[in-house]
Amino acid sequence: MNIDRKGILYAVAAYGIWGVFPLYWKLLAHVNSLEVLVSRVIWSFVFTLLFIIVIKQRKLIIEDIKSLWKNKKLFLSLLAASFVISCNWFLYIYAVNNNHVVDASLGYYINPLITVVFGMIFFKEKLSKMQISAVVVAFIGVLSLSIGYGEVPWLALLIALSFASYSALKKQTVLNATRGLVIETMLMLPVAVVYYIYIMSTKKISFLHVNWQTDLVLVIGGIVTAIPLVLFAKGAKLLPQYIIGFIQYMTPTIVLILGIVLYHEPFTKTELISFMFIWLSILIFTFSTIFESRKRIQIQETANADI
Template identity: 85%
Template sequence: MNIDRKGILYAVAAYAIWGIFPLYWKLLAHVDSLEVLVSRVIWSFVFTYLFIIIIKQRQLLLEDLKLLWKDKKLFLSLLSASFVISCNWFLYIFAVNNNHVVDASLGYYINPLITVVFGMIFFKEKLSKLQISAVIVAFIGVLSLTIGYGEVPWIALLIAFSFASYSALKKQITLNATRGLVIETLFMLPVAIVYYIYIMSTNKATFLQLNWQTDLILVLGGIVTAIPLVLFANGAKLLPQYVIGFIQYMTPTIVLVLGIVLYKEPFTKTELISFMFIWLSILIFTFSTIFETKKRIQLQQKTVDLDL
C-alpha cells in the first residue's frame, strides 16, 4: 500500500467516525448536554494523556508546556482555542440531542467556506474569483433558509463559526495534534471538575447515579473523541490539502442522511433549496481549490525547469 492510499484511509476513517457521532451522542440524550460536554473534556484528557504515555511522548508534552509558559501569545491562542472547541462540542451535542441534526450538518457544510473567509480577513489570504463566488452562493443558501424559517439558523451558524474560529486559532499553533488536544482539555479540566463537583453535590449529575451503561458511554466519550483526531493527524500529513478538503464533506453528508433517514427530522422544500445552494457552492469551491493547486504545482515545476 503506498503513502497516498494510507493517507486516504486515515482521512476517510476520521471523517466517517465524525459523521456517525450523532449515533453515539444520541445514546446520551437522557443526560444534560452540559454534563456530556464536561464528561467529554475530562475523559478526553485522561485517554489522550494515557496515549501520550504509551507512545512515549510525555517528555515532549512537558516541553510543549514549557514553551507555552514562555510564549504568552501562544499560550493565549491555545487557551482561546480550548474555549472555542469546547463551545463547538457543546453546540454539536446540544443539536444532536435536541433534534437539530440537520442543522448540525448545515453547520459543517458551510464551515470550510467560513474558514476561507477568515483566512482572507485575518491572514490576508487572497481568494480567487471562483472562491468568492462559492462564498456568495453559500450566503444565498443560508439567506434562503433564514427567509424560509422566518428566523436565522443560529445553531448551524454558531457551529460553523466556532469551528472556523478554532481552525484560525490553531493555524497559529504549531503543536502536535494529539499533544495539543491534551493541553486544550487540560485548560478546560479545572472548570469541568468544578462543574461536576457542583452537579454531584446538588444531585443533578447522571454519572454514577443512573446505570453502568450510561457511565460507560460517558467514559468512552473520551476515546471516541481522541481516535478520529489521531487518524486525521496521520492522514493530513500524507495528503494534499485539497484532498483533505474534499474528503471532509463526508462528515456533514453522513450527518444529514442520519438526520433525515434515521431520526426523521423535517427536510422540506425550504431545506432542499438552501442545501442545493450550499452543495453548489461546495462544488465551485472544490473545483477552484483543485484548479488553483494544479496551477501552483505547474508554476513551481516551470520555475524548477528554468533553474535547471
C-alpha cells in the same frame, strides 16, 4: 500500499467516525448536554494523556507546556482555542440530542467556507474569483433558509463559526495534534471538574447515578473524541490540502443522511433549496481549489525545469 492511499484511508476513517458521531451522542440523550460536554473534556484528557505516555512522548508534552508558558501570546491563543472548541462540542451535542441533526449538518457544510473568509480577513489570504463566488452562493443559501424559516439558523451558524474560529486560533500554534488535545483539554479541565462538583452537590448528575451503560458511554466518549483526531493528523501529513478539503464533506453528508433517514427530522422544500445552494457553493469551491493547486504545481514544475 503507497503513502497516498494510506493517507486517504486515514482521512476517510477520521471523517467517517465524525460523521456517525450522532449515533454515539444519541445514546446520551437522557443526560444533560453540559454534563456530556464536561465528561468529554475530562475523559479526553485522561485517555489522550495515557496515550502520550504509552507512545513515550511524555517529555515532549512537558516541553510543549514549558514553551507555551514562556510565550504568553501563544498560550492565550491556545486557551481561547480550548474555550471555542468546547463551545463547538457543546453545540454539536446539544443539536444531536435536541433533534437538530440537520442543523448540525448545515453548520459543518458552511464551516469550510467561513474558514476561508476568516483566512482572508485575519491572515490576508487572497481568494480567487471562483472562491469568492462560492462564498456568495453559500450566503444566498443561508439567506434563503432564514427567509423560509422566518429566523436565522443560529445553531448551524454558531457551529460553523465556532469551528472556524478554532481553526483560525490553531493556525497560530504548531503543536502535535494529540499533544495539542491533551493541553487543550487540560486548560478546560479545572472548569469541567468544578462543574462536576457542582452538579454532584445538586444531585442532578447522571454519572454513577443512572446505570452502568450510561457511565460506560460517558467514559468511552474520551476515546471516541481522541481516535478520529489521531487518524486525521496522520492523514493530513500524507495528503495535499485540497484532497483533505474534499474528503471533509463526508462528515456533514453522513450527518444529514442520519438526520433525515434515521431520526426523521423535517427536510422540506425550504431546506432542500438552501442545501442546493450550499452544495453548489461546495462544488465551485472544491473545483477552484483543485484548479489553483494544480496551477501552482505546474508553475513550480516549470520553474524547476528552467533551473
